[in-house]
Amino acid sequence: MTERIECVVIGAGVVGLAVARQLALKGREVVILEREDRFGTGISSRNSEVVHGGMYYATGSLKARLCVEGNPELYAFCEAHGVDHRRCGKFIVATRPGQVETLEKVLARGLANGVPGLRMITGAQAVAAEPRLTCLAALQSPSTGIVDTHGLMKALLADAEDHGATLVLRSPVLGGAADPEGVRMEVGGPEPLAILASEVYNCAGLGARKVARGIRGVRADALPPVFLAKGNYYALSGPAPFSRLVYPVPEAAGLGVHLTLDLGGQARFGPDVEWVEEENYDVALSRADAFYAEIRRYWPGLPDGALQPAYAGIRPKLQGPGDAEARDFVIQRAADHDVPGLVNLLGIESPGLTACIALAGHVLGV
Structure with missing residues (x-):
């Protein structure tokens, strides 16, 4: 039996939750499908938790516009919903x-x-x-700051659920096909089911391209290649040396090894750029060796042995190794891939966290 649903959002990261919330606020029926056993376990839980200002991105790009628009929108949402944040600069x-x-x-x-x-x-x-x-x-x-990303996602989900959205965990999308009435999808997990959705919003992060490729009718040549850029983070033992975030000048594929703070005042450094073929979140102590020289350019007082492995994240980049030209967010609709009702969000890396509310509004034409 096929279950009919008006709107399906694939992926319960910060962007998927923001899109689901915006749909629910518009009075739409919304089901969020998440393959893991809890929300926000991917890109959204493995980043710097920085609220960006928007100065790095090409003028006129979606990244620039949605970051600058999304920055005050994110702060306002956090204020209204009690999400911990700090505009530290x-x-x-x-x-x-x-x-x-x-x-x-x-x-x-x-x-x-x-x-x-x-x-x-x-x-x-x-x-x-x-x-x-x-x-x-x-x-x-x-205008740069930091935010409790988990608290933000929890608040986005609560607002979505308060307006009728439903989150279904352990529900990976295994495949699908274009249908005259929308998009048919096969969903796995403990209780597999078939879904016919009028609208599907593919916000699957690192898995978004794979999800799109699994839907029959999507033109293969419409999907840009995605490269995995792993970023390693190291925690500083001892008190933070600065009261605000400190970044070096930007570099190819990243913003350099910078110092960020968490809301408890703990300092950490990263991310670097390590191109990988598959997801791997191990953080080697040996990679910290290269961090010391970079950090000491702006903080000569960094003690030997002060950096300890913290965590790693992976960014889905549309630019590959050796490609100096940054790529913009890609938002695909039927005219781009031939499947009516399907919206693909590809290459949603930084500043996706900052832009999440503005990005949801852009996707839905709000």
Whole structure:
């Protein structure tokens, strides 16, 4: 027997939950299918938990627009729903003369993107604010902050459920096919079932391309390749040296080994970029060796042996190793892949957390 459902969201990470919430707020019938035994176990639980400002992304891109729009929307949601967060601010620092020009380019891009309060300060001004810091100049971003990602997802889910959405765990989508009435899907798990959905929102994160490929009718050439960029994080033993986030100038495929804080004040460093073929979340102590030299460019006082393995995350990148050109979020509809009712969200990496509420609104035309 096939169960008919109006809207199915695949994936209960932060983006899937934000999309489900927005659908529920519109009065739609919503079922969220999550393959794991709890929500938010993938990308959403393995990141820096940073609320980004939006200065890194190409002007006019979805990443830039949705990050700048999503930043205040996320803070407002957290305030309204009691989600722990802190607008601690961030310094992006130049430690070598050639990097000051890079900072100026980031500033120009950020201003073009509409990032509020962004300004260049001298090295002396930065050190006056953060005495343990060493730099020639810094870009100050007051809108950057940190958020309890689990608390955010819990609040998004609660709001969605309060408006009628249903979360079904241990329900992997095994395959599907285009149908004149929507999208047919085979769902596995302890209680397998067949679903006919009028609308399907594929928010499966690292598995989004695989899910899309498993739906018959989707043109294979419509799906861009996805590359897995593993990022390793290391915790600092001892008190945090800074009161705000500190980032080096951005690098290819990432933002450099930066210092972030959790809401308890614990400092951690990362992520680096390690290209992998499959999911693997082991963090080798040996990889920390390369972190010390990078961190000491802006914090010379980092003690030997102070970094301990913390966790790793994997970003689904649409740019591969050696490709310096950043790729934008990809949101595909029927015109892109030939399956009416199916929306694929591909390459949703940073700043997906910051942009989640704005991204949900964009997907649903709100």
